[in-house]
Amino acid sequence: MSATTTPTLRARDYLSDIKPIWCPGCGHFGVLSALTKALAYLERPKEDTAVISGIGCSSRLPAYLDCYGFHGLHGRALPLATGLKVARPDLTVIVAGGDGDGFSIGGNHFLHACRRNIDLCYIVMDNAVYGMTKGQASPTTPPDWTRSPLTPNGPGIPVFRPAAIALAAGAGFIARGFSGDPHGLSELIARAILHPGFAFVHVLSPCRTFRPDDQSDWKQGVHPFTDRARCDAEAVPALRVDDDGMGIGVLHEADPKAHSGPKDTLADADRAAAIDRIEAELEV
Amino acid sequence: MTRRTSDHSQPITVAISGSGGSGALTAGSILLAAAQRCDRYGLMMRAAGPQVRGGESVAILRIGPTPVTNIGDRVDLLAALDWRNIERFVDELPLDSDSLILFDPDSGPIPDLIAASGAEQRGVRFANQAKAQPEGRANMVAVGVAGSAIGLSLTALSEAAGEILANKPVETVRATQACISAGYPKPALAAETAPTRPARRRWRLSGNAAAGLGALRAGVDFVAAYPITPASEMLEWLAPQLERIGGNLVQAEDELAAVSMLVGASFGGVPALTATSGPGLSLMTEGIGLAVASETPIVVVDVARGGPSTGLPTKSEQADLDQALYGLHGEAPHLVLAPLDVGDCAFTTEWASRLAERLQTAAIVLSDQALGQTRAVIDPPAAAPPVPGRKRIDQDRAEQAPSTAGTAGTAGTAGTAGTAGTAEESPAKTAFARYRQSADGISPMSIPGEAGLTYTADGLAHDERGTPSSNAAHHRAQLAKLADKLSGHDYGDAWARRDRGDDYTHRNGSRPISLVTWGSSWGAVQEAAMRLREQGVAVQTIALRLLAPLQHEAMRRALADSEVLVVEINASGQLFRYLHAERVLPSAARSFARPGPLPLRPAEILNSVRELFGPPELERTEAAAISGAGSSRRLGGQA
Numbered sequence: 001m002s003a004t005t006t007p008t009l010r011a012r013d014y015l016s017d018i019k020p021i022w023c024p025g026c027g028h029f030g031v032l033s034a035l036t037k038a039l040a041y042l043e044r045p046k047e048d049t050a051v052i053s054g055i056g057c058s059s060r061l062p063a064y065l066d067c068y069g070f071h072g073l074h075g076r077a078l079p080l081a082t083g084l085k086v087a088r089p090d091l092t093v094i095v096a097g098g099d100g101d102g103f104s105i106g107g108n109h110f111l112h113a114c115r116r117n118i119d120l121c122y123i124v125m126d127n128a129v130y131g132m133t134k135g136q137a138s139p140t141t142p143p144d145w146t147r148s149p150l151t152p153n154g155p156g157i158p159v160f161r162p163a164a165i166a167l168a169a170g171a172g173f174i175a176r177g178f179s180g181d182p183h184g185l186s187e188l189i190a191r192a193i194l195h196p197g198f199a200f201v202h203v204l205s206p207c208r209t210f211r212p213d214d215q216s217d218w219k220q221g222v223h224p225f226t227d228r229a230r231c232d233a234e235a236v237p238a239l240r241v242d243d244d245g246m247g248i249g250v251l252h253e254a255d256p257k258a259h260s261g262p263k264d265t266l267a268d269a270d271r272a273a274a275i276d277r278i279e280a281e282l283e284v
Numbered sequence: 285m286t287r288r289t290s291d292h293s294q295p296i297t298v299a300i301s302g303s304g305g306s307g308a309l310t311a312g313s314i315l316l317a318a319a320q321r322c323d324r325y326g327l328m329m330r331a332a333g334p335q336v337r338g339g340e341s342v343a344i345l346r347i348g349p350t351p352v353t354n355i356g357d358r359v360d361l362l363a364a365l366d367w368r369n370i371e372r373f374v375d376e377l378p379l380d381s382d383s384l385i386l387f388d389p390d391s392g393p394i395p396d397l398i399a400a401s402g403a404e405q406r407g408v409r410f411a412n413q414a415k416a417q418p419e420g421r422a423n424m425v426a427v428g429v430a431g432s433a434i435g436l437s438l439t440a441l442s443e444a445a446g447e448i449l450a451n452k453p454v455e456t457v458r459a460t461q462a463c464i465s466a467g468y469p470k471p472a473l474a475a476e477t478a479p480t481r482p483a484r485r486r487w488r489l490s491g492n493a494a495a496g497l498g499a500l501r502a503g504v505d506f507v508a509a510y511p512i513t514p515a516s517e518m519l520e521w522l523a524p525q526l527e528r529i530g531g532n533l534v535q536a537e538d539e540l541a542a543v544s545m546l547v548g549a550s551f552g553g554v555p556a557l558t559a560t561s562g563p564g565l566s567l568m569t570e571g572i573g574l575a576v577a578s579e580t581p582i583v584v585v586d587v588a589r590g591g592p593s594t595g596l597p598t599k600s601e602q603a604d605l606d607q608a609l610y611g612l613h614g615e616a617p618h619l620v621l622a623p624l625d626v627g628d629c630a631f632t633t634e635w636a637s638r639l640a641e642r643l644q645t646a647a648i649v650l651s652d653q654a655l656g657q658t659r660a661v662i663d664p665p666a667a668a669p670p671v672p673g674r675k676r677i678d679q680d681r682a683e684q685a686p687s688t689a690g691t692a693g694t695a696g697t698a699g700t701a702g703t704a705g706t707a708e709e710s711p712a713k714t715a716f717a718r719y720r721q722s723a724d725g726i727s728p729m730s731i732p733g734e735a736g737l738t739y740t741a742d743g744l745a746h747d748e749r750g751t752p753s754s755n756a757a758h759h760r761a762q763l764a765k766l767a768d769k770l771s772g773h774d775y776g777d778a779w780a781r782r783d784r785g786d787d788y789t790h791r792n793g794s795r796p797i798s799l800v801t802w803g804s805s806w807g808a809v810q811e812a813a814m815r816l817r818e819q820g821v822a823v824q825t826i827a828l829r830l831l832a833p834l835q836h837e838a839m840r841r842a843l844a845d846s847e848v849l850v851v852e853i854n855a856s857g858q859l860f861r862y863l864h865a866e867r868v869l870p871s872a873a874r875s876f877a878r879p880g881p882l883p884l885r886p887a888e889i890l891n892s893v894r895e896l897f898g899p900p901e902l903e904r905t906e907a908a909a910i911s912g913a914g915s916s917r918r919l920g921g922q923a
Contacts, residue, residue, distance in 0.1 A: 016740075017713045018751055046714075047735040052548065062740045063751060066714050068732040069740030070551055071752070072544060073574050079508075079541035083548030083556065084732075086532050087506045091552070091732050112537040274529045275500050279664070282487040282497075284320055284447075 011036040014046060016066045021057075027205030028058050030179030031125050035094070036065070037186035042193060049092045052081040054101040057132050058125035058205070061096045075105030078113040078122065085118050092193060093119070099126040103139040103160045113198055114169035121192040121199045124162065125179070127207035127215065135210035145214070163251050166200045172254040173199035176247065178222045179206065184248065191250065204246070218246075225249035292435045292474065295348030297356045299377055300426055302365030304338035307423035310448065311363075312343025313659070314427050314464075317444035318436045319347045320488045320661040322477040327352050327626065327660040329883065331376045332598060333369060340369040342376060347434055351662065353625055354807030357887040359383055361433055362403070363426040365410060366391040370398060375882055379403045386429055388412075388422065413466050419459035420466075428467025435474040438465060443479065487664050491629040491655035492518035492559075494665065495585055496525065498633030499557045501667060502641075504583070505531035506556040508545035510538050513597040514653040515559040515587035522559075539564040543571030546582040550575070551741055553674075553731030555641055557583040557633075562591050562604055565648075569611045572646045576616040576766065578741040579644040579719065579727065581674065583637045588652040590880045599881030600654035602803055605858040608648045609832055617767045619647035620832035622803035624781055627665035629655055632829055635668035635778060642671045643769055644726060650831070654804040654883055669778050677716075677728045677737055714738045717748040719762060725769030770833045779830035779838065783810065785817045788824050790845075796822035797897060798846040802831060802859050805884050809851050812889035820901035821893075828859070839868040847897050848873035851889055855879040 014036040022028050039049060049067040053059035055074035062069025068091075072080045077095050085093040102110055102124045113122065128140040136150045139160035146154045166174050173195040177185035185203060192199035204222065206215035225247030298315065302308035312328050319326040326347035333339035344359070346352045358378045364370065364387045379385070379401035387394055389407035399405070408429055414420035424445070431441045442461045449457050489497075496518050499507075507526060509519045523533045532549075536542035539560055546556035560568060565586045575582040588604045590596030608620045619639055623632035633649055640647040718739040719727050727748075730737030744752040745759045753759075788796050797816070801809045806827040816823045826842055848869055850860040857877035863869045876892045894902050 015713075017715070045735070046738055047733055050552075050732050051740075060752075063742070065740075066738055068551075068738050070548070070578070071740055071742040071744060072547065072578075073570055073743060076540060076544040076571065079536065079544035080548035080551075082534065082541075083506065083508055083545030083550075084552045085548075086534055086545075087549035087554035087556070088552035088732060108537055109541055112541070271503075271529050275497075278497065278500065278525055278528070279487075282489050282493075282664075283485045284317075284488075 008043065009040055009046070011040040014039050014065055014067065016064055018063050020064050021060055023209045025208035026057070027127060027179035027203075027207070028061065028125050030182045031058070031096075031123065031185065031203055031205055032061060032064055034177070034179070034182040034185035034189055035061075035096075035123070037182065038189040038193060039067075041186065041190050044092050044193075048090065049094065050081075050084060051094045051096060052084065053077050053095070054097045054106060055132070056098040056101045056130070058096060058098040059101055075101055076109065077101065078106060078109040078120070081120050082113065082116065082118050085120055089119070093121070094193065095120055095122040097124060098131075098138075099124060099128060099140045099160075099162075100130045100138045103162060107139070107160075111165070111169045114166050114171035114200070117170070117172060117197045119196055119198070121189065121195075121201065123189065123192075123201045123203060125203050125205035126162065127205050127211060129207050129210045131207050131210055147210070161245065162200070162202045167252055171200050171252070172197040173250070174202070174252040175200070175250045176202045176204070176225060178204045178218065178248050180219050181222070181248070188250065195253070204248075221246050222248050225251055292477070293349060295346050295350075295352050295356060296360050296434050297344065297346045297358065298361045298363070298430050298434055299342055299344045299359050300363045300365070300423070300430065301340070301342040301370060301373060301377070302423065303340045303368035304335065306365040307421060308341050308365060309343050311423040311427045311430075312345055313448050314441065314444045315345055315347070315431055315434075315436070316659055316661060317447055317488060318431055318440040319345075320486055321440040321443055321479040322436050323486075324349060324436075324477070325351045325486070325661050327355070327658050329355055329654070329658050331373055333372055340372065342373045344376065352660070353810055354886065355883045356811075357885045361386065361430060362398075363430045364388070364398075365422055365426060367395050367398075370395055374398070378885075384433075386426070408467075410467070414463050417459055417462045417466060419456060420463045421460065424460045424463035425467035428464040429469065429473075431464070432468050432473040432476070435472075435477050437476045437478045438468045440477075440479040441468070485664065486661055487627075488659065488661045489626070490517060490657060490659045491623070491626040491651060492587065492657065493521045494626055494629035495559070495623065495633040495649070495651055495656070496522040498630035498635075498668070499583070499637055500525060500529065501630065502555065502634040502637030504555045504557045504637055505529070506546070506549035506554045507531070507558060508534040508536045508542040508549070508556070509558045509560065510536050510542050510564060512561045512564045514589055514657050515561050515564070515585070518559040518585065518587065518656065539567035540571065543568040543582070543584070544574070547571060547575050547578070547580050550580045550582055551578075551732070555581065555637060557585065557637060559585040559587060561587050561589050561597070562595065562607075563593070565604060565607060565611075569607075569613075572618065572648070573612040573614065573616045574743045575646040576612065576618050577743045579729070579766075580741060581640040581644050581646070583633070583640050583647045583649060585633060585649040585651055587656040588650060596881050598653065600652045600804065600883070601854060601880030602650070602652060602805065602852050603854040603858070603880070604650060605802070605831070605854070605862070608650055609862060615763060617770050618645050618832065619643070619770065619830075620650065621647060621830055622650040622828065623655060624803065624806035624827050624829060626655055626658055626660040627662040628781075628829070630665040631668050635671070635829075638668060638671035639773070641674045642726070643773060644674070644729060645766070645770065650803055652804050669776055675726050675728050677730045677734065715749060718750050719746060719765070720748040721761065721765060724772055725765045727765070775830055775835065779828070779835045780842075781806065781827045781829060782824065782842065783813065784824040785813070785822075787817070788822050791820075791822055792900060794899060796824065796846045797893060797899065798843050798848045799823060799825045799851055799889065800828070800843070800848060800859070800863070801825070801851040802828040805851050805853055808884040808886045809889060811886040812893070815886060815890060816893065816899075816902065821899045831859075831862075834863075834866050834868065836866060836868050839863070843868070843870060849876055849889075849893060849896065850874070851876045851884070853878065853880050853884055
């Protein structure tokens with residue numbers, strides 16, 4: 001829209017003047033930084049960018065950006081973003097949220113967003129814990145994690161494997177990044193935004209407050225994802241077995257086939273004429 | 285013929301029943317299409333068994349020379365193709381000694397349940413006559429007989445069959461027309477009406493289609509929905525039409541998704557609507573609250589069915605009013621409207637959509653199965669009253685704080701200057717006060733793509749910029765704004781359909797009667813009022829189209845100094861309780877409320893009026909036709 005008049009923006013120009021509520025050391029700061037870097041790199045006009053979220057610590061992110069944003073319902077960020085993108089295909093629509101928001105209460109929408117393949121970039125900041133409600137187990141929390149009084153014996157059920165499930169559900173672009181590597185992450189996010197279809201970026205984003213012990217070694221644990229050949233829809237069982245969940249990089253990139261491209265909207269006069277024709281058909 | 289079927293100055297009710305595959309509904313559709321061609325009005329309801337496809341079914345039509353608003357008290361003519369499972373429909377088929385039953389003697393004797401009505405019986409060998417034609421069908425012979433009985437011309441019936449069966453091979457259509465002709469008695473049973481081309485064009489459509497049309501008229505360009513009975517036809521009607529006008533329909537994975545998709549599309553500046561029924565409305569309530577809190581316009585059409593839970597998916601009840609009014613958590617002022625007849629589904633849905641856009645809120649439209657799945661021949665519905673569109677920032681520029689003018693310095697900040705306050709610290713940051721207070725409570729809104737007006741919409745309590753805030757003053761200010769913008773709007777006269785007849789006055793020392801109703805009950809109520817007036821009773825009808833916000837003062841004025849009866853189809857008197865709680869009813873007001881799913885019949889209301897108010901003018905001869913179909917009672921502390 002105003003791309004021609006907007007001067008080149010730096011990453012920090014995408015930040016709003018609102019101070020994040022996140023705890024010191026929270027991984028989400030790295031994601032925020034990576035996202036602004038990606039937007040600056042892609043030279044996306046702020047007004048043509050919308051960041052949609054649900055509820056949770058990470059879902060506070062849209063307010064920290066000086067773009068359009070919507071902080072909607074817990075678990076429903078993907079449908080809200082889907083409605084926006086279908087109605088306004090001219091916009092860059094980014095969806096942000098956490099593991100509880102995206103994989104638990106919003107799990108069904110995650111599956112169907114992968115299937116539907118609308119051109120969205122979905123960033124999940126996974127810290128394997130519910131932070132905002134003070135430290136309960138999430139779908140990605142290991143079964144033997146006993147630090148939550150809600151599940152004193154641990155959640156006791158196998159973890160949700162976001163990448164494998166996205167692959168099985170038909171996602172065309174799957175990447176994994178680490179919030180402690182904002183530069184690498186910004187590259188993944190930029191590629192995800194450019195992918196013309198549904199693009200899922202799974203970000204390991206540690207919680208210093210509720211997972212201080214378990215996640216401090218993530219910095220040492222992450223490594224480049226090298227098993228790319230195995231990561232196609234046919235290889236889903238193999239991925240479940242072989243991937244340790246810590247490999248970062250682009251895991252899967254299919255031929256882009258966006259569900260919907262920009263559509264010509266009718267001028268008002270054409271719309272009125274079309275409705276007249278519809279009404280005429282109701283007569284004999 | 286019977287007294288009723290030979291008199292075409294009065295509406296006639298015809299039913300065609302048959303088991304799975306007998307084509308009773310197709311026969312009904314042809315009769316309705318023929319009525320449209322013969323310059324008649326009419327409506328067709330259907331009742332079906334539980335089978336997903338091909339079960340026994342009944343088409344019930346009421347055809348008349350003037351607009352037909354309800355299905356009436358009784359069935360004048362029943363054409364029974366066979367008797368299988370007919371007991372399922374006994375309640376839907378009020379026959380009496382003035383009725384005529386046409387039945388096929390080859391399909392066995394008339395069941396006792398039906399014969400007990402005392403109706404005149406006449407054997408017509410539908411199947412046998414059909415056999416004489418190649419590809420002949422018994423239901424089409426019945427179309428000929430029934431069509432003749434209600435005075436539709438053979439030409440009109442043939443044309444109508446051609447239209448309804450347009451997708452069938454031409455041989456099938458010819459065979460059908462031959463069967464109709466074979467069934468059509470010579471001479472005709474009643475004086476026939478030739479096809480005419482009425483001076484005013486007349487439409488044939490269902491309430492679901494009319495609601496869809498209303499949405500299009502209002503500018504709705506985005507629909508997201510999950511299939512549910514009895515709302516699906518509205519979505520199926522909209523899908524191809526939206527394609528023609530350049531809009532979009534998304535079939536969502538569930539209703540939770542559908543309502544959030546609406547919020548997203550509307551945030552993007554595109555008017556958005558969904559249709560659902562009770563169970564779907566339950567799932568959508570959190571999203572409707574988000575639309576209210578974030579001030580993002582959306583419209584939810586609830587084509588209600590009987591409840592609770594999965595309830596009666598294929599049958600009607602007006603039982604979702606409580607939920608529509610009170611179902612959102614916290615305090616979330618929103619619009620609740622209800623269409624009053626098939627054509628009014630267009631008017632009310634259009635009006636609701638325009639109001640939602642203007643007032644930046646959620647509108648719930650309470651249609652129901654009795655409106656949505658009824659097909660009718662009607663005069664084209666009027667357009668909704670004009671409502672100014674969504675209040676956008678440029679329209680509102682003059683109202684902006686003057687202090688911000690001229691602060692724009694860099695490219696792209698022309699709109700950033702919308703509000704003052706943070707410019708010194710970070711000149712490039714937008715500080716658009718999306719939720720600022722204004723005289724009418726409506727905050728000007730930007731949409732993505734507009735430079736310098738970025739903001740983050742939020743369902744969290746927020747300040748004027750949308751920044752989450754748990755500050756008490758912010759909460760109070762935003763809550764007041766949500767309520768004031770709705771109560772401050774001038775809704776004009778469309779809030780109710782009111783009819784006082786020609787002579788609404790006190791007489792013989794008794795006070796006139798006010799029949800208050802809402803939604804699909806209007807049709808039977810207005811016919812009851814007409815009959816009461818014929819007997820000299822002074823009566824007015826007030827059918828509420830706008831249920832929330834309630835127009836308190838106008839209601840009180842309208843009801844002053846009258847006996848009030850509130851009529852609705854639900855067990856607990858939801859409208860009656862609501863109006864009492866809102867203190868618009870006189871303390872002696874009465875309630876007529878019974879559960880669905882049977883359609884409301886005018887005689888039930890006449891019975892109730894006689895029992896409760898006993899107007900001396902009302903002769904006791906009326907209304908005996910329906911015994912036990914309805915009950916009148918008082919609720920709450922009014923006994």
